Amino acid sequence: MERQIRFINSELKNSKIGQLWNGSGSSVNSNAGYAPKAPLPSEMAKLEEELQTIEGEIREVNKNYEALKTNFSAVKEVSHVLKKSEAFMVDTMYQSQDLSLSFGNNQNSSSAIGSPETNNLSSSAKLNFTAGTIARNRVNILEKILWRACHGKVLLRTYDINDDSLTDINNEPLEKSVFIVVYQGQTLQSKVKKIAEGIRATVYPIPEEPSERRNIELKIRSQIEDAQAVISQTEQHRTKLLTACSRQVKDWYQKIMKAKSIYHIHNMLTTGNGSTLIGEAWCPTTELENVKNALRIGTESSGSAIPNIMEVMRSKRVPPTYHRTNKFTAGFQGLIDAYGICTYQEVNPTPFTIISFPFLFGVMFGDIGHGIIMTAMALYLVLKERQLQNIDSDIFKMI
DSSP states (O other), rough: OHHHHOOOOOOHHHTTOSBBBBBSSSSSOTTTTOOOOOHHHHHHHHHHHHHHHHHHHHHHHHHHHHHHHHHHHHHHHHHHHHHHHHHHHHHHHHHHHHHHHHHHHHSSSSSOOOSSSHHHHHTTTTEEEEEEEEGGGGHHHHHHHHHTTTOOOEEEEEEOOOOTTBBBBTSSSSOOOOOOOOOSSSHHHHHHHHHHHHTEEEOOOOOOSSHHHHHHHHHHHHHHHHHHHHHHHHHHHHHHHHHHHHHTTTHEEEEEEEEHHHHHHHHHSSEOOOTTOOOOOOOOGGGGHHHHHHHHHHHHHHTOOOOOOOOOOSSSSSSOOOOOOOOTTHHHHHHHHHHHOOOOOOOOOOOHHHHHHHHHHHHOOHHHHHHHHHHHHHHHHHHHHHHHHTTTOHHHHHO
């Protein structure tokens, strides 16, 4: 379940949806003091089933979204290939007409334009072309390989695709280019396709007839509109699902951590007679009543008929050191603990440090301008305490 929580939180982060848990266990919302109660085994079973259902739904939505984005990108690429191919063929047709006119004006009157020799020449000089898309950083590689493999018998034209709607799954722009390769013969056709596919380019079949290209372009436009509508609905559904998860991911995480800590404590206990668990722990004398109440509440909440028994034991071992702190003294206590922790019942120098440390710090920086700046900064930290306490930083935690 902890893995499922990490997966949901990563999806929230990738989707840039407001998180209630920053991945390190600390809350990033304003209600940082709230914490759910330790869940019962029946609640954990329901939570496990709920998380499994949510994870499966998110993965299914992601899978469909990836397929839709891939299909949309392919359709957009076909649209750009059709546009660039149409413009290229129109330019080529005009250039061919100019060459034909100049050739007809220069030939002698005895050879007719429609003669068998001319028809054979035109049929043998029929040009084929292959078009597709390729990553922009691989255009030079394609050009070099085609030149060397085809011995300079092909003509390559490339056009950059400048389309903001052409993105990958993570909505990052795709830098691609349309390539058109013109050649003669079927041998070069198969060779050009193999080279293009070998460097991970996508080849699209483009018809030679202008009417067929226009019909395909109309179909492509309809497919683009349909794909955009479906992608928009999928994004809305995914955002709605993740937004609902973001409101509960913190509670889920804390419940799982509490259940995990309960099992961790159970592993530290020893077994007595039958199903009895026995454990020993240090506790401040002022907290004995709170511990008894917590054990009583746990017994009532679990519905157990056997009460928990707590007995105070005397020990010759030296108890560990415990200093009660609050949000004001915790920073100074951490400063003292960095130099060394006091032994049991030893005088704690933290109360003296609370007075002497700011005074000595002020002596070192005895400048009124610097003092005003430090006072203003301290006032800002006090006023923005709730917002700054959610920052996952050791410095801010100490402050």
